[in-house]
Amino acid sequence: MSGGFSPGRVGAMLLRYLFLLRSSWPRALELVYWPAISMVLWGFTSQFLMTNSSYVARAGGVLLAAVMLWDVMFRGQLGVSMSFLEELWSRNLGHLFVTPLRPYEWMIALLTMSVIRVAIGVVPAMLLAIPLYHYSIFTLGPPLIAFFTLLLVMGWALGLIIDALLLRHGLGAESLAWLAVFLLAPASAVYYPVSILPRWLQDVAQLLPSAHVFEGMRAAMFDHVFRLDHFIAAASLDAVYLAVGAVVFLLAFRGARRRGALLQMGE
Amino acid sequence: MMGGVSHPVIQVSALTKRFDATLAVDGIDFAVPAGATAGLLGGNGAGKTTTLAMLLGLLLPSDGQIRVFGEDMLRHRYRVLPRMNFSSPYVDLPHRLTVRQNLTVYGRLYGIRQLGERIAALAEDLQIAEFLATPTGKLSAGQRTRVALAKALLNAPELLLLDEPTASLDPDTGDWVRGYLERYRRQSGATILLASHNMGEVERLCSEVMMMRKGRIVDRGSPRALIERYGRDTLEEVFLHIARSGEFAAREAAQ
Numbered sequence: 155m156s157g158g159f160s161p162g163r164v165g166a167m168l169l170r171y172l173f174l175l176r177s178s179w180p181r182a183l184e185l186v187y188w189p190a191i192s193m194v195l196w197g198f199t200s201q202f203l204m205t206n207s208s209y210v211a212r213a214g215g216v217l218l219a220a221v222m223l224w225d226v227m228f229r230g231q232l233g234v235s236m237s238f239l240e241e242l243w244s245r246n247l248g249h250l251f252v253t254p255l256r257p258y259e260w261m262i263a264l265l266t267m268s269v270i271r272v273a274i275g276v277v278p279a280m281l282l283a284i285p286l287y288h289y290s291i292f293t294l295g296p297p298l299i300a301f302f303t304l305l306l307v308m309g310w311a312l313g314l315i316i317d318a319l320l321l322r323h324g325l326g327a328e329s330l331a332w333l334a335v336f337l338l339a340p341a342s343a344v345y346y347p348v349s350i351l352p353r354w355l356q357d358v359a360q361l362l363p364s365a366h367v368f369e370g371m372r373a374a375m376f377d378h379v380f381r382l383d384h385f386i387a388a389a390s391l392d393a394v395y396l397a398v399g400a401v402v403f404l405l406a407f408r409g410a411r412r413r414g415a416l417l418q419m420g421e
Numbered sequence: 422m423m424g425g426v427s428h429p430v431i432q433v434s435a436l437t438k439r440f441d442a443t444l445a446v447d448g449i450d451f452a453v454p455a456g457a458t459a460g461l462l463g464g465n466g467a468g469k470t471t472t473l474a475m476l477l478g479l480l481l482p483s484d485g486q487i488r489v490f491g492e493d494m495l496r497h498r499y500r501v502l503p504r505m506n507f508s509s510p511y512v513d514l515p516h517r518l519t520v521r522q523n524l525t526v527y528g529r530l531y532g533i534r535q536l537g538e539r540i541a542a543l544a545e546d547l548q549i550a551e552f553l554a555t556p557t558g559k560l561s562a563g564q565r566t567r568v569a570l571a572k573a574l575l576n577a578p579e580l581l582l583l584d585e586p587t588a589s590l591d592p593d594t595g596d597w598v599r600g601y602l603e604r605y606r607r608q609s610g611a612t613i614l615l616a617s618h619n620m621g622e623v624e625r626l627c628s629e630v631m632m633m634r635k636g637r638i639v640d641r642g643s644p645r646a647l648i649e650r651y652g653r654d655t656l657e658e659v660f661l662h663i664a665r666s667g668e669f670a671a672r673e674a675a676q
Contacts, residue, residue, distance in 0.1 A: 162532055163529070163530050163532070165529065166529030167526075169529065170522075170526040173519075174518065177517045177519075178517065194557055238513075244515040246514065246515050248509070248512035248669065249507075249513075249514060249527070249572070250530070251478070252477045252479065252505070252506065252507045253502065254499055254502045254503060254530065254532075344513075408481075411480060411481045412481045413440070414479070414480045416479045417474050417480070
């Protein structure tokens with residue numbers, strides 16, 4: 155019997171990544187370390203700018219909220235890419251894909267693991283900001299769930315495209331996992347409004363869910379409104395990019411089978 | 422076709438694999454009957470591992486057909502994969518996971534019921550119980566081979582594909598692994614296809630051998646029949662004859 159989608163196989167892959175995380179405390183610490191350090195640095199920067207910048211003074215937590223939400227996207231992408239890289243580093247693909255595991259089940263496990271890694275990494279930083287800077291991102295209320303989800307999904311889409319490039323080019327393209335997201339940072343308008351960008355970059359920003367999320371975040375913090383237009387734009391773009399990411403990933407997997415890369419790929 | 426059996430477990434027709442300008446497997450045909458241990462024998466680059474990879478579905482053929490248990494592997498590999506398994510010293514299990522964690526993950530991927538009992542039974546059988554809690558990367562080559570074999574037997578496969586199952590093992594461990602495989606085949610009735618360039622191993626385990634050179638099957642038969650056909654004393658001498666006659670032919674052609 156061939157059967158179809160199996161939650162049990164997705165669970166098996168999640169278990170594999172959780173075993174790995176549990177086996178190495180430096181890996182687990184690394185998840186928390188950077189978000190926490192970023193939050194501390196931007197927290198002090200915010201405190202300084204509160205008294206020197208009318209922009210930041212309008213909403214004290216705007217930079218902190220931005221850095222935390224940016225980390226949701228970055229960690230979301232990294233969560234997909236790191237779990238994927240673990241299989242390349244351990245040269246495990248040849249064993250995995252002689253089991254009944256489907257590539258799309260593996261993909262779902264990678265995305266689920268990304269949620270777990272984001273939760274482990276970013277939520278402690280969000281909680282730490284409360285005693286340190288008397289700022290709680292949770293005061294954003296329900297819009298926070300929307301921002302969080304939209305950025306996470308964009309991170310997934312990016313992660314899947316990076317994984318596809320890794321499947322095509324092997325570990326020579328490994329650094330993309332850490333660097334690719336920063337290519338989008340300027341046009342994402344994380345710390346400043348889209349309006350300050352040059353005209354052509356504003357057009358690029360319109361195509362990024364992240365730019366809509368950060369515009370929406372500033373609207374929520376400065377004007378206390380939830381901008382449905384930005385939400386719909388970000389959600390629509392996310393849906394397109396996630397579908398593109400999934401298709402590109404599955405095509406790259408098929409290409410790897412054609413080239414014999416599943417047996418050879420590794421360090 | 423080997424053995425003249427009407428329902429082979431593996432049936433390969435005109436199987437071809439090209440990597441750009443390189444013809445790695447050149448239109449081979451063979452069949453392996455149920456319960457047999459067959460060997461793909463050849464030097465480095467002969468096409469053994471490429472053939473195994475296509476049988477496993479890890480590599481897509483450029484041309485030809487593969488049927489396993491009567492199913493077309495290119496269209497219905499997921500019907501077949503639960504009934505087969507694979508082991509190779511060149512494909513690692515994750516090093517940081519303990520032996521038990523690795524077997525647990527793979528057991529769940531195969532949907533094995535009562536997995537704890539299955540792992541315990543295999544651990545006892547393959548003498549790996551004492552290092553179930555050890556990270557796989559800290560095992561010796563011999564221990565790692567036994568763990569890889571435990572992984573390959575988790576789903577009690579009816580078809581076992583092995584790529585050089587005793588490579589880099591000392592003679593004692595290699596002999597133990599060969600003995601274990603013989604017992605497994607006898608007790609389970611499984612079919613085994615192994616790729617090797619260890620002549621002693623092939624002579625001991627295989628009832629049928631396919632000699633490969635440059636992606637082609639250049640001869641086939643039982644080890645005894647091949648030895649007699651070439652008028653040699655051992656399979657190794659047959660292998661060397663075939664390999665060197667190929668080099669000679671190539672030199673002739675080049676001149």
